[in-house]
Amino acid sequence: MALKIYNTMTRAKEEFNPIEPGKVKMYVCGPTVYDYIHIGNARPVIFFDVVRRYLESVGYDVHYVVNFTDVDDKLIKKAAEMGTTVPEVADLFVQKYYEDTQGLGVRQATVHPRVTENMTEIIDFISGLVEKGLAYESGGDVFYRTAKFAEYGKLSHQNMEELQFGIRVDVDERKENPQDFVLWKAAKPGEISWSSPWGEGRPGWHIECSAMVRKYLGETIDIHGGGQDLTFPHHECEIAQSEGLTGHAMSNYWMHNGFVNINNEKMSKSLGNGINVHQLLQTMSPQIIRYFMLSGHYRNPLNFSDEAVEQAKGSLARIENCIAGIKHRLKTADAGEAEPSVAEAVRTAKENFETKMNDDFNTPDAITAVFDLVHAANLYMNKDRVTLASLQLLEQQFAAMDDVLGILSRTEESLLDEEIEQLITERTEARRTKNWARADEIRNLLTERGIVLEDTAQGIRWRRK
RNA sequence: GGACCGAUGGCGAAGUUGGCUAACGCGGCGAUCUGCAAAAUCGUCAAUCGCAGGUUCGAUUCCUGCUCGGUCCUCCA
Numbered sequence: 001m002a003l004k005i006y007n008t009m010t011r012a013k014e015e016f017n018p019i020e021p022g023k024v025k026m027y028v029c030g031p032t033v034y035d036y037i038h039i040g041n042a043r044p045v046i047f048f049d050v051v052r053r054y055l056e057s058v059g060y061d062v063h064y065v066v067n068f069t070d071v072d073d074k075l076i077k078k079a080a081e082m083g084t085t086v087p088e089v090a091d092l093f094v095q096k097y098y099e100d101t102q103g104l105g106v107r108q109a110t111v112h113p114r115v116t117e118n119m120t121e122i123i124d125f126i127s128g129l130v131e132k133g134l135a136y137e138s139g140g141d142v143f144y145r146t147a148k149f150a151e152y153g154k155l156s157h158q159n160m161e162e163l164q165f166g167i168r169v170d171v172d173e174r175k176e177n178p179q180d181f182v183l184w185k186a187a188k189p190g191e192i193s194w195s196s197p198w199g200e201g202r203p204g205w206h207i208e209c210s211a212m213v214r215k216y217l218g219e220t221i222d223i224h225g226g227g228q229d230l231t232f233p234h235h236e237c238e239i240a241q242s243e244g245l246t247g248h249a250m251s252n253y254w255m256h257n258g259f260v261n262i263n264n265e266k267m268s269k270s271l272g273n274g275i276n277v278h279q280l281l282q283t284m285s286p287q288i289i290r291y292f293m294l295s296g297h298y299r300n301p302l303n304f305s306d307e308a309v310e311q312a313k314g315s316l317a318r319i320e321n322c323i324a325g326i327k328h329r330l331k332t333a334d335a336g337e338a339e340p341s342v343a344e345a346v347r348t349a350k351e352n353f354e355t356k357m358n359d360d361f362n363t364p365d366a367i368t369a370v371f372d373l374v375h376a377a378n379l380y381m382n383k384d385r386v387t388l389a390s391l392q393l394l395e396q397q398f399a400a401m402d403d404v405l406g407i408l409s410r411t412e413e414s415l416l417d418e419e420i421e422q423l424i425t426e427r428t429e430a431r432r433t434k435n436w437a438r439a440d441e442i443r444n445l446l447t448e449r450g451i452v453l454e455d456t457a458q459g460i461r462w463r464r465k
Numbered sequence: 466g467g468a469c470c471g472a473u474g475g476c477g478a479a480g481u482u483g484g485c486u487a488a489c490g491c492g493g494c495g496a497u498c499u500g501c502a503a504a505a506u507c508g509u510c511a512a513u514c515g516c517a518g519g520u521u522c523g524a525u526u527c528c529u530g531c532u533c534g535g536u537c538c539u540c541c542a
Binding site for chain 2: 011028037040043044069073074159179180226228230232233256266268295296299310312313314321322324362364368369372375436439
């Protein structure tokens with residue numbers, strides 16, 4: 001079954017056909033590095049990481065680019081607050097971005113370009129637009145002449161006549177038209193700046209993505225993604241810039257993820273309910289956060305709350321107990337062929353997982369395929385005797401699905417310290433002699449230390465709480 | 466004012482190109498297993514699919530209106 005992607009441009013699910021067979025060129029708008037990333041930023045980071053992983057898992061060579069906006073008003077403001085420079089603020093939060101996203105199990109993109117490292121390309125891009133009459137200089141700023149790009153508004157399906165301008169941001173009177181947007185901003189005295197044909201200044205927000213997409217991926221790419229708020233104006237402006245300059249479609253598929261709400265409220269600075277990932281990772285595992293993010297469809301809103309976290313934890317525990325069970329049984333498994341029912345369950349899980357991922361990356365349903373396999377595995381493991389081949393088949397399929405989702409803890413069974421080993425041995429002896437009091441005492445002791453003991457027919461099994 | 470989403474059991478969340486028992490997970494309860502647990506399994510609990518109309522033999526699914534919540538309308542993921 002072919003992969004289908006919901007394309008914001010056409011507002012429909014479309015069959016995915018890459019420009020070059022076997023290769024996917026994908027760009028996702030990255031963060032402005034003026035602070036730690038928050039839970040809302042984490043959604044596209046995690047979701048598109050899964051898109052990338054899935055595409056790779058079905059054999060595509062994925063060229064994945066995520067940019068850093070490392071110069072803009074917010075960085076300038078932050079640098080002033082911190083009494084430091086824009087590059088230092090940027091370096092700090094780029095570093096934090098890598099730490100936090102790696103903490104979330106996100107694989108690095110093929111390239112993470114920065115605005116300040118692509119200034120030549122950006123200036124060239126703007127010059128090209130000016131030469132084509134698509135941009136004009138006015139008072140040291142350069143603006144895009146939207147009137148010259150007839151398709152402006154096609155992505156967001158906005159009717160220019162009906163947009164209300166100046167609702168959020170005052171209209172700059174130097175613009176020919178209110179819908180024109182800035183490509184180059186003249187520097188105010190003392191601000192960080194670069195030389196350009198229009199004087200000292202820095203790029204506007206939208207131009208960086210056009211320039212970097214073109215440089216790192218080419219004139220037309222396969223997938224362009226980001227949060228739904230970027231649809232307009234950001235992506236609309238990117239299209240105007242790129243397509244205005246090259247005359248070709250910028251991207252064949254446009255994907256936008258929904259927002260994360262906090263306790264059923266929108267997350268906003270004024271409400272002060274932002275949650276940063278750095279702090280979150282101190283209190284919960286990355287798997288929980290990933291599971292939570294993937295438990296809803298990417299285009300739907302997601303509500304973050306303590307209860308949601310608890311549910312994610314509980315759900316994940318079911319999967320992890322199953323995997324732990326498999327590992328435990330592996331030690332005492334019999335030789336022999338794989339059980340037909342197991343092979344069948346594995347086949348079904350694989351098939352359903354792909355079918356659902358192919359349906360516009362329906363991760364909640366893909367997770368259902370994981371749970372179906374958990375159930376089949378648990379059922380099988382209720383048997384007294386199991387074969388190595390069956391368990392390995394299950395293990396491989398779980399690994400394959402998790403290679404896409406990244407929701408399972410991959411840390412190897414860490415060893416217990418000697419004292420605890422000693423207690424477990426003592427407890428085994430106590431149980432043998434039916435000294436239940438001592439056995440329970442030891443179990444409680446270990447529970448307090450975060451070690452949960454389970455007595456199984458195949459010997460004792462422990463796990464960390 | 467315009468554009469666009471969402472509303473499904475106690476909770477989270479799929480799905481429905483209109484039609485068989487509305488997935489899956491969390492949670493609750495009971496049972497089996499266990500020395501007792503844990504895990505697991507089995508059973509069970511719970512949905513007039515936001516409201517009101519319409520189209521249709523038939524609507525949770527399509528259409529219209531409404532209510533509530535959310536997003537965007539020029540540098541917020």
